[in-house]
Amino acid sequence: MPLFKFTRKGGLPRGPRAHSPLPWIALIALILGGVAFAFAWLAGWIGRDRMTAQSFTDAIEATGPAHPGFRRAHSKGVCVSGWFEPSKQAAQLSHAAVFAQPKVPVLGRLSIGGGNPHGADNSARVRSIALQLTSDDGQQWRMAMNSFPFLAVATPEAFYEQTRAQAPDPATGKPDPAKLAAIQAKYPSARAFSQWAKTAPWTDSWASTEFNSVNAFWFTNAQGQRRAVRWRWQPQAEARELAAAEREQADVDFLSHDLQQRLAQGPLRWNLVVSLATAQDAINDPSVPWPAEREQLLAGVLNLDAMQPQDQGRCNDLNFDPLILPDGIEGSDDPILAARSAVYSQSFNRRERERAADAAARDNQQVRP
Amino acid sequence: MNKHSGHFNLLARLLHWGMALLILSMLFIGVTMVASVHLRPGLIELHRPLGALIFVLALLRLFNRLRHAPPPLPADLPQWQAWAAKASHWLLYALMLAMPLVGWAMLSAGGYPIVLWGSLQLPALVPHSPSLYALLRNAHSLLAYLLFASVLMHVGAALFHAWVRRDGVFQAMARGPRR
Numbered sequence: 001m002p003l004f005k006f007t008r009k010g011g012l013p014r015g016p017r018a019h020s021p022l023p024w025i026a027l028i029a030l031i032l033g034g035v036a037f038a039f040a041w042l043a044g045w046i047g048r049d050r051m052t053a054q055s056f057t058d059a060i061e062a063t064g065p066a067h068p069g070f071r072r073a074h075s076k077g078v079c080v081s082g083w084f085e086p087s088k089q090a091a092q093l094s095h096a097a098v099f100a101q102p103k104v105p106v107l108g109r110l111s112i113g114g115g116n117p118h119g120a121d122n123s124a125r126v127r128s129i130a131l132q133l134t135s136d137d138g139q140q141w142r143m144a145m146n147s148f149p150f151l152a153v154a155t156p157e158a159f160y161e162q163t164r165a166q167a168p169d170p171a172t173g174k175p176d177p178a179k180l181a182a183i184q185a186k187y188p189s190a191r192a193f194s195q196w197a198k199t200a201p202w203t204d205s206w207a208s209t210e211f212n213s214v215n216a217f218w219f220t221n222a223q224g225q226r227r228a229v230r231w232r233w234q235p236q237a238e239a240r241e242l243a244a245a246e247r248e249q250a251d252v253d254f255l256s257h258d259l260q261q262r263l264a265q266g267p268l269r270w271n272l273v274v275s276l277a278t279a280q281d282a283i284n285d286p287s288v289p290w291p292a293e294r295e296q297l298l299a300g301v302l303n304l305d306a307m308q309p310q311d312q313g314r315c316n317d318l319n320f321d322p323l324i325l326p327d328g329i330e331g332s333d334d335p336i337l338a339a340r341s342a343v344y345s346q347s348f349n350r351r352e353r354e355r356a357a358d359a360a361a362r363d364n365q366q367v368r369p
Numbered sequence: 370m371n372k373h374s375g376h377f378n379l380l381a382r383l384l385h386w387g388m389a390l391l392i393l394s395m396l397f398i399g400v401t402m403v404a405s406v407h408l409r410p411g412l413i414e415l416h417r418p419l420g421a422l423i424f425v426l427a428l429l430r431l432f433n434r435l436r437h438a439p440p441p442l443p444a445d446l447p448q449w450q451a452w453a454a455k456a457s458h459w460l461l462y463a464l465m466l467a468m469p470l471v472g473w474a475m476l477s478a479g480g481y482p483i484v485l486w487g488s489l490q491l492p493a494l495v496p497h498s499p500s501l502y503a504l505l506r507n508a509h510s511l512l513a514y515l516l517f518a519s520v521l522m523h524v525g526a527a528l529f530h531a532w533v534r535r536d537g538v539f540q541a542m543a544r545g546p547r548r
Binding site for chain 2: 021024025027028031032035036038039042043044051052053054056097137138139140156160317318319323324326327331335337338339341342343345346348349352353355356357359360
């Protein structure tokens with residue numbers, strides 16, 4: 001032991017030579033600081049300009065006035081419920097439990113695009129359906145689908161850019177046309193989408209609207225065969241096209257009025273049509289529709305037989321994250337799918353916090369005289 | 370009782386280093402999956418089963434800790450540091466157990482299925498309720514930040530013992546007694 005108390009050159013001991021703690025303390029601070037910095041960066045607290053689920057949701061919120069407690073997108077809608085009956089061939093595509101039982105309870109939501117919960121049905125170009133299928137073993141299949149057959153953009157980065165371009169200019173209260181034009185010029189799929197919006201027929205009902213999963217998924221069957229698929233809900237109700245004049249005169253809530261009338265006559269049905277990809281098809285690009293001649297299978301029938309206003313319905317407090325999937329169905333590596341999952345979660349958290357605060361405020365009012 | 374070997378027992382050391390890796394990974398997975406537009410799906414699939422694993426390991430660890438006293442702290446350690454060491458360890462135990470439970474309850478209150486792996490799911494712990502969800506969702510974040518801060522302080526203190534005080538406290542967890 002005393003050996004170390006001598007200096008290397010053989011000089012006399014000068015008492016115990018304590019090591020200086022300062023470099024060690026500095027090293028500890030450096031390690032802790034580095035770990036804390038990495039954490040803060042990953043959390044999105046540093047580098048605010050980065051696209052995160054938070055900044056993406058902020059960009060969506062910035063496209064219109066705030067409507068606390070409502071969904072950030074597709075804010076206006078109604079809750080629906082019913083059941084799904086899978087076809088025999090569905091089980092050959094996927095071993096998901098929803099395809100293995102005769103009847104699967106369904107909760108859902110029919111809505112229109114846009115962030116205004118009181119928007120006019122007759123000016124909403126996009127309609128949408130969100131569904132939750134729950135099999136008897138408790139597994140869930142959630143989906144959120146739209147009336148457009150392909151997405152305007154292929155990547156979250158382009159989607160973010162497009163969303164930011166849609167924010168109203170403070171000077172005019174409207175989106176800057178130059179920014180919108182720049183998006184159209186930059187992305188051919190955005191031009192194709194505009195073309196769809198101009199030319200696709202406006203149908204008379206949610207019940208006669210076709211809804212598409214523009215993203216691809218993987219189905220795995222009991223034999224372990226994996227197929228890339230997209231699906232759509234093909235309406236059994238015959239579509240009647242609304243003429244421009246008729247549409248302009250239609251009530252702002254004509255879709256929910258129509259739905260109520262139709263449900264009084266009996267359940268509304270959609271066929272689940274599954275398209276199978278070939279090696280040529282883009283699995284990860286929702287801006288490119290697959291050719292119509294791809295092999296298609298009828299996987300079952302959706303029956304909706306009831307509706308409730310969304311503020312009283314069970315659909316309101318659900319996040320229809322398209323990546324909540326049962327065993328036997330997986331998301332593809334389509335980056336839009338991951339982004340939807342991330343942004344829906346962020347939007348759901350904000351909405352539920354607002355609804356909780358609102359409920360607390362109402363409770364307080366009731367307690368006070 | 371025999372004189373203490375001055376080291377944590379083998380199970381305690383295995384659990385400590387294994388869980389250190391798991392918990393630090395979980396904190397980074399959690400904070401990344403909430404912000405990332407690209408990485409959420411893969412990370413959340415890891416987050417749930419790892420959380421369940423950490424909960425089970427934390428119970429085992431608590432059991433082992435209650436049965437086997439840890440080595441005593443050095444006699445010359447200032448009183449406040451000894452107190453901080455004890456308090457921070459119980460805080461770490463409390464958070465290791467609370468985080469998975471709050472996460473599980475939070476998903477239940479949010480109406481989410483709690484998928485561990487494939488078709489294996491946990492039942493809902495509390496009813497589906499926006500008020501409860503908002504509360505638990507905030508708690509899950511705040512407790513995670515508290516856990517992260519506690520882990521950083523713990524690492525800082527451990528390295529202080531190893532490099533500055535050089536008093537054997539770090540070695541008590543780093544290795545077993547020499548034979």
